[in-house]
Amino acid sequence: MTDTDPDASLRPAMPPSAMAPSTTTSSAMTPPMRRALGGLLLLALALRVVAAIQPGYHHPDAIFQYLEPAFRLISGEGVVTWEWRVGMRSWLLPALLAGPVALGEAIDARSSLPLILPRIAMALGSLGIVWAAFEHGRRHSDTAALLAGFVAATWFEFIYFGAQTLSEPLATAAFLVASVPLAARAPSAKGVAGAGALLVLTVLLRPHYAPAGLVLVGFALWPARRSGRRLAALLLPMLAGGAVIALASAVIDLSAGTTPFVWIIENVRQNVVHNVAARYGVSSGWTFVFWFLALWSWWLVPVGIGLRFGTRHAPALVVASIVTIMLHSLIGHKEYRFIFLAVAALLIVSAIGWGVLLDRAAATWSARRALIARCVVVAGWSAASILLAHTSLAQFQRRIGVPGSELYAMLRADPAVCGVAIVYGAAFVDVPGQVGLGRAIPQYGFWGPTPARRGAQSWALAAQHRHAFNRIIGSVPRTGSPPPGYRTVRCDTGSDGYGMCLYARPGRCTPAGSARFGINHVLVAIGA
DSSP states (O other), X not given: OOOOOTTGGGSOOOOHHHHOOSOTTSSOOOHHHHHHHHHHHHHHHHHHHHHHTSSOOSSTHIIIIIIHHHHHHHHSOOOOOHHHHHTOSOSHHHHHHHHHHHHHHHHOTTSSHHHHHHHHHHHHXXXXXXXXXXXXXXXXXXXXXXXXXXXXXXXXXXHHHHTSOOHHHHHHHHHHHHHHHHTSSSOOHHHHHHHHHHHHHHHHHOGGGHHHHHXXXXXXXXXXXXXXXXXXXXXXXXXXXXXXXXXHHHHHXXXXXXXXXXXHHHHHIIIIISOGGGGGOOOOTTHHHHHHHHHHGGGHHHHHHHHHHHGGXXXXXXHHHHHHHHHHHSSSSOOGGGGHHHHHHHHHHHHHHHHHHHHHHHHHSOHHHHHHHHHHXXXXXXXXXXXXXXSHHHHHHHHTTHHHHHHHHHHHHOTTOOOEEEEXXXXXXXXXXXXXXXXXXXXXXXXXSSGGGSHHHHHHHHXXXXXXXXXXXXXXXXXXXXXXXXXXXXXXXXXSSOOEEEEEOSSOOOOTTOGGGBHHHHHHHHTO
16 A cells, blocks of 8 residues: 555645645554544443443344343353254354343343343444544544544444444454554554454454455555565464464353354355245345445435545455445345445545545635534534434334333333243244343243234133233234233334233243243244
């Protein structure tokens, strides 16, 4: 990567403070910039903590692939989905989340802290995105650093996903932090070792990001391609750092009773050989483009302008983003969170590009006009984040899991609960699992694909086994009637299809004869 500016002949010379060429990677950060970075990190953390304490979850995977296994590690109780039954998941992220879950249980087992503290831990991890954006911007100028850091701290998608217990946001944070030392003109052995560790962490959290990691490594190694000594000086510490994380992951898998890294093979077998993921929906190769249009809408134009001027300052991030989007476009089952790495990288590079434009304006405009331009650009990014966060699609995503989370928070705080039934119209993915319910309270499932257990018939079957539970979760509108003796405690009357009701009866539970409707038995029966 060179610092030669092909556009230098097209404009008047800039003062050094305005140009701030890409030499700041190895230079010390000035005290004002250190304070600015600290302020951005605090702002980012505050926004993410607010997001973390909100009920709901972006996708059921946030519960059943990560938080629920973490709860099982500390309690032995929990819902076991098919992915865990066939062994296609790593224990790495659940192990990382087990500590915050256990801390929440220790502080107040009847509160939602076991759900909230892991999300706050993820929010802390997501601050790496802000730091990386700031450092990549600082390679051009202080203005680019401040704007990129501000966008990473306040953009609505960074805030929302940063507080989710999903692998993609944490993998993205690890990837972006790794990209900083690898993009240095003269990477240090310590920096390269850290990058190697973070890239292995990225791949273990989200194997589909491996090609993006190879892009970073390729960009870092290319300048040293003609020198075996320089290549070794980069590769050896990188491999050593990666080996440390791989070893830690292997130890975690062994501690959980599984063979290290076999989950990767099983994941490929299930999703590639057997194409199991297709049963959750298949969409066209243009789906991500349509989602960008739906979510970013008119802001795609400013993002594109920023990319035009920012790409030369972080080309590896742009190439890694393109590779990530192309790879996931070839996979039939698509979800927006899958390409969060590309979303984050492109927004950061665009923000850096707008920093470049502001520096050029500062070189030719008066100080007052340059200040106004900076304020307008910051206000534009802020307004776009706020407005796009309130589009119908973004609001719909935030609504997922909210009713079930709120009802389970009530149940967790209720000492009289001795059993919970989930009846057709609702399903296990609508509620936050045993980690949301807490304690050793059994859950029963009365839903399924067979006609004998749909609609009113499911409610009738639940009525036959009402002795096993004293709380029922059902959907709005009702698909049947609650059994005699149950009263309506609360109904969420949302019109988005995710509303639910809580019904309760007095008395205790006698589970004898109802074991086959235990939630894990039901999941095995329906293959979920």
